[in-house]
Each structure stands twice: as C-alpha cells, then as structure tokens.
Amino acid sequence: MGEIVLAAKITHVPSMFISEQPGPHHGCRQAAIDGHHEIGRRARAAGADTFVVIDTHWLANSGYHLNANPVHAGTYTSTEFPQLIKGLEFHHPGATDLGHAVAELATARGVRTMAHDDVPSLGLEYGTLVPMRYMNAEDQLDVLSISGWLNDATFDESRIVGEAIRDAVVASDRRVALLASGSLSHRIWPNAETAAGMFEVSRPFNEHVDKMVLDLWTAGRIGEFIALLPDYADHCSGEGNMHDTAMLLGALGWDRYDRPAEIITDWFPSSGTGQCNVVFPVPTPAPTRVPA
Ligand SMILES: [Fe+2]
Numbered sequence: 001m002g003e004i005v006l007a008a009k010i011t012h013v014p015s016m017f018i019s020e021q022p023g024p025h026h027g028c029r030q031a032a033i034d035g036h037h038e039i040g041r042r043a044r045a046a047g048a049d050t051f052v053v054i055d056t057h058w059l060a061n062s063g064y065h066l067n068a069n070p071v072h073a074g075t076y077t078s079t080e081f082p083q084l085i086k087g088l089e090f091h092h093p094g095a096t097d098l099g100h101a102v103a104e105l106a107t108a109r110g111v112r113t114m115a116h117d118d119v120p121s122l123g124l125e126y127g128t129l130v131p132m133r134y135m136n137a138e139d140q141l142d143v144l145s146i147s148g149w150l151n152d153a154t155f156d157e158s159r160i161v162g163e164a165i166r167d168a169v170v171a172s173d174r175r176v177a178l179l180a181s182g183s184l185s186h187r188i189w190p191n192a193e194t195a196a197g198m199f200e201v202s203r204p205f206n207e208h209v210d211k212m213v214l215d216l217w218t219a220g221r222i223g224e225f226i227a228l229l230p231d232y233a234d235h236c237s238g239e240g241n242m243h244d245t246a247m248l249l250g251a252l253g254w255d256r257y258d259r260p261a262e263i264i265t266d267w268f269p270s271s272g273t274g275q276c277n278v279v280f281p282v283p284t285p286a287p288t289r290v291p292a
Contacts, residue, residue, distance in 0.1 A: 005046035014084035035265030035277035040135030043177035055127035056182035056240030068099025106164035149240035162250020180244035185236035202272030
C-alpha cells in the first residue's frame, strides 16, 4: 500500500537561479533555496520514492494532463523568462504507472484526465524543474508532473483530481511527496516596473491577504480557507487560478483537513507576487470527504 508521505505548497521563482550566480543578486533567494533543500531532505527522510508536482506553469486548455513519460530528459529554456532560465539540462526518472492510475481514477469520477507516456518531446515546465533542481538533485526520485493551470476548470474538478492522486497513491506501492508548485498572490508588476519591483509586492492588499491565508493554514483552518479560495484566487490573481492548491487540499481531505501547516520559508515578495514554502502535515489516513 502506497502513501503520501509529504505535502507542500512551494515557490518556484526564476530568481532562484540568478541567486546562484555571481553578481548583484547573488544569494537573493537563498531562503527559498534553503526551503527547497529542507523539503527535499524531509521527503527522503520520510522514505519518498516519487515526487508528484502539480505545476502551475503547465497550461491545459482541455482536460487535466499528466506527464507520465518513463524518463524526463532535455534542455529547458523558459519562453516566459529566457533571460533567467536558459539551457537548463534535466534528467529525471518518471512514474508511468502512477500517472495512468491517477488518470483512470479521475476520469472514472467524471473529470477527463489524460496520462501521456509515449511523448518524449512533452517536456517539463519550470514549475516542476525548479523544485526538482533543489529537492531532487541527489538520488533521483521518480517525477510525475501534472498540469496545474487549467484554463476553465472548476475547483470541484481539481478537488476530484486531488482525491484521485491520493487514492491512486494508496493503491500503488509508491511513497509520494506531493508538491503544489505555485505562488500565493500573483500580480506581476506592469511591464515597465518589473525590473525595479523584483523584491516588492505589487499590491499591499495582496500581501495582507496572503498573510491572512498563511495564518489560516498555520491554524489548520482549511475549511474556512476553501470557502474563500475562489475569491482569493480571483482578487489576488492566483497563479494558475490556484488549482495546484485545490488539488493539494483535495488529496489531503479538502474541508475536513485541519492539521496546522508549517511555514518552511517565510512569505516573500518576488516581482510583485507573494511566495512561500509551506508543509502540510499528512494525516494518516487522509480524511475522505463526505459527499454533500
Ligand atoms: Fe510561476
């Protein structure tokens, strides 16, 4: 019987890369990088053999998708930020079996979900590649990436997909670290202001709401958070409309989940957005949702 052994909401800001390099911004994102290292360490300590990454940079316009290729390999340059992420070589083993299991369960429950295992040219996006750079550089756990930017999906659909992830993991023999890779508020600065605003949030309102959300999470008030999730995602420009967060919480038990979250990396602003690394303790077993 498999198990989700770690669950987290994580940042993936490209400035983590320039933080590595010599120059005026060297070390600027060390706290975020340290947070990723710590989450990776905890995943391995918990015996994880697989990272499942819900990636808000994988846009899907129809259906949910899983990159279930047996191997992920290539050289990545971001089309969004080619000045920041370019020529990134990656090589990770995949999780084909789990990808198909998630797709079959979610589809059977009414959410059309597809796993792709024969498309080597289907690469990974940087919502997956950034955390894997810092969490999975050593012993190469398997990687399964899921589209987390759904153009016109509902939160209820993402809850169902999250539940399918959990149930497919339990039915497998895998020990999974589940990552929701996306920001809190996500209003990037207007174009003319992006360079000057690299270390500032674009709207004070967003910072206050982000910190209120973190207070709810660390108090285990997830039911209340889920009630405001649609408005939060809307008014604070949630990355990928925060479907990553909805899938993560679906996997953990949705509004019945009430474990206090642990902040690994404090809230920080990045190019107008609000970011964090937060671990959600995994209940054993994760509570199942009582249908309305
Ligand atoms: Fe992003």
